[in-house]
Structure formats: structure tokens, C-alpha cells
Amino acid sequence: MLDADPDPAPCPSTLPRFSGRCAVVTGAARGIGRAIAVALAREGCDLVLGDILADLPDGTPYPKATADDFQTTVNAVQAEGVRCIALKVDVARAEEAAILIRRAEDSFGRLDFLIANAGMSIEGPITEMRPETFETVVRANLNGVFNVLSPALKVMTEVGRGRVVAIGSGVSKHGEKEAAPYVAAKSGLAGLCKTAALEAAKSGVTVNVVLPGPVDTPMMSSQERFQQAVPDKSNPTREDYLEANKDATPMGLAWVTPEDIASAVLFLLSDEARFISGETLGVDAADSANWS
Numbered sequence: 001m002l003d004a005d006p007d008p009a010p011c012p013s014t015l016p017r018f019s020g021r022c023a024v025v026t027g028a029a030r031g032i033g034r035a036i037a038v039a040l041a042r043e044g045c046d047l048v049l050g051d052i053l054a055d056l057p058d059g060t061p062y063p064k065a066t067a068d069d070f071q072t073t074v075n076a077v078q079a080e081g082v083r084c085i086a087l088k089v090d091v092a093r094a095e096e097a098a099i100l101i102r103r104a105e106d107s108f109g110r111l112d113f114l115i116a117n118a119g120m121s122i123e124g125p126i127t128e129m130r131p132e133t134f135e136t137v138v139r140a141n142l143n144g145v146f147n148v149l150s151p152a153l154k155v156m157t158e159v160g161r162g163r164v165v166a167i168g169s170g171v172s173k174h175g176e177k178e179a180a181p182y183v184a185a186k187s188g189l190a191g192l193c194k195t196a197a198l199e200a201a202k203s204g205v206t207v208n209v210v211l212p213g214p215v216d217t218p219m220m221s222s223q224e225r226f227q228q229a230v231p232d233k234s235n236p237t238r239e240d241y242l243e244a245n246k247d248a249t250p251m252g253l254a255w256v257t258p259e260d261i262a263s264a265v266l267f268l269l270s271d272e273a274r275f276i277s278g279e280t281l282g283v284d285a286a287d288s289a290n291w292s
């Protein structure tokens with residue numbers, strides 16, 4: 001007789017945290033969305049990823065994401081050994097956004113997590129802004145969250161299991177010049193998610209918002225932004241920008257990293273956070289301590 005079971009059950013603690021689960025992540029071609037997708041893949045989570053890529057409306061003061069960017073995310077995710085579907089969708093269009101949720105159910109048979117991360121900004125003073133521009137930005141950042149949240153909550157509340165995290169912004173706590181539609185949408189998103197948290201509460205589904213401060217992503221690192229921050233130098237570099245902004249946060253950082261945002265998201269998706277719902281969590285090197 002053998003001393004040990006020859007075919008022992010796998011020890012649960014050695015399995016990745018989210019093995020066998022399925023997440024939808026929007027805006028996953030690059031930046032924060034990519035960091036969240038890769039962090040989830042490392043935890044064994046299958047993924048449905050969405051991004052608008054080059055169909056992002058014109059007027060953003062930074063380059064649009066490309067198909068190569070999206071492929072880089074897919075490669076990084078697949079290297080972790082999980083299943084992944086990548087779809088080109090505009091979350092501002094309800095029928096396209098709903099496809100992401102349907103694909104999770106159809107292809108993986110479940111939906112555990114929704115990370116509503118997609119967002120964009122077109123800047124300018126309120127007095128100069130065309131109503132169409134205001135509407136475009138609100139539709140992407142606010143309707144874009146509603147359009148995935150609504151079908152996802154329906155699935156999650158029916159099965160009595162699920163977690164939603166939306167990516168808001170620290171600017172919703174204090175406003176920001178020349179970013180009116182973005183600030184309005186991100187503020188609205190916080191109210192939308194609190195309401196969703198209440199409506200989903202009885203089913204055990206949680207809904208929370210992460211509020212990044214400034215993060216090192218393509219949205220933040222355009223030449224135009226560098227020039228605004230360092231007006232006295234022609235063609236300032238990324239290093240010039242970082243030096244000029246080193247006191248931008250109380251912790252003395254110009255930016256936090258996309259991985260810092262992903263860590264907060266993973267915590268809110270974890271079993272440890274099961275009774276945290278309707279919350280906003282700043283990840284901003286203490287910036288929000290100035291405002292809240």
C-alpha cells in the first residue's frame with residue numbers, strides 16, 4: 001500500500017486566483033486596459049477584449065490605438081495560457097457593446113467580471129466647444145459604461161455571481177480646465193455605478209469604480225501634452241515632462257503605472273472584496289487626499 005494518494009486532488013492554493021473565470025475588458029488594446037487584461041490572464045482568467053482602435057473619434061490630443069497594439073495585448077495574454085477573444089467594438093454603440101457580453105457567455109459559458117475601462121478625451125474650453133464634441137465624449141465615457149454594464153448586470157444578477165469595476169478618473173473629484181465633457185462623464189459614471197451597486201446588491205454582485213490619478217499611458221504621453229507642461233522648451237522629451245511634473249502628486253510622482261491600476265482592480269474582483277460595493281477607490285499617489 002502506498003503512503004500517499006497516487007492521484008491527489010490539486011491543492012487549491014496552487015491554482016491561479018481566477019482560474020476558470022471569464023472577464024470582459026473594454027479599451028484593452030493598450031494602456032490601463034492592457035495592464036488589466038494581462039494581470040487577469042496571469043490569474044488564469046479567460047478574456048473577451050474589446051477596443052475601438054482607429055475608429056476613435058477625431059480630435060483626441062494623442063494617437064489612436066492600432067491593430068498592432070491590440071495584437072500585443074492578445075499575445076501577452078495568450079502567453080499566460082488563457083483563452084482570449086479580441087473584438088473591434090465601439091462601446092458608445094449599445095448593440096456593439098452588447099456583443100462583448102454575449103461572446104463571453106457563448107464562447108466561455110459564463111461571465112464573472114466586467115471591467116469597463118474604455119475612455120477618451122477631446123479637450124477645449126466650454127465656450128469654444130461644439131455640442132457634438134461634448135456629446136461624443138460623454139457617449140464614449142458614460143454611455144460606453146452603461147452599454148456594457150446593463151447587459152452584464154442582467155447576466156450576473158440572474159446567476160447571482162459577478163463583479164463590475166469601471167475606470168473613472170480622479171478629475172471627477174475636482175474638475176479640470178478644458179476637459180468639461182470628460183469630467184462630466186466621469187462624474188456621471190460614479191453615480192451610475194453607485195446606483196448599479198444598489199440594484200445588484202441582493203444578488204451578491206458588486207459594482208465599484210477605480211479613480212486613477214495621472215497614469216503613464218498613451219493617453220497622457222502625447223507630444224502636445226509635453227509641450228503644454230514645458231512651454232519654455234521646444235520639443236520637450238518625456239524626461240522633461242517627468243521633471244516638470246515631479247510634484248504633480250503628493251507622493252512626488254508625475255504618473256503612477258497602469259499596473260498599479262490593475263492591482264486595485266484585481267483586489268476589487270477578489271473574494272476578499274465581496275462586501276465592498278458602490279465604492280470609489282483612488283489610485284493616485286495621495287492626490288485625492290487633496291480633494292475628498
Ligand code: NAD
Nearest residue numbers: 027029031032051052065090091118119169214215217219
Ligand atoms: P488609452 O488611450 O491609452 O487607452 C484607452 C483605450 O480605450 C484605447 O485603446 C482606445 O482605443 C479605447 N477606446 C476609447 N474609446 C473607445 C470606445 N468608444 N469603444 C471601445 N474602445 C475605446 O488610455 P488609458 O490611459 O489607458 O485610459 C484607460 C481608462 O483610464 C480610460 O477610461 C481613461 O479615461 C481612464 N483614466 C486614465 C488616466 C490616465 O492618466 N491615463 C487617468 C484617469 C482615468
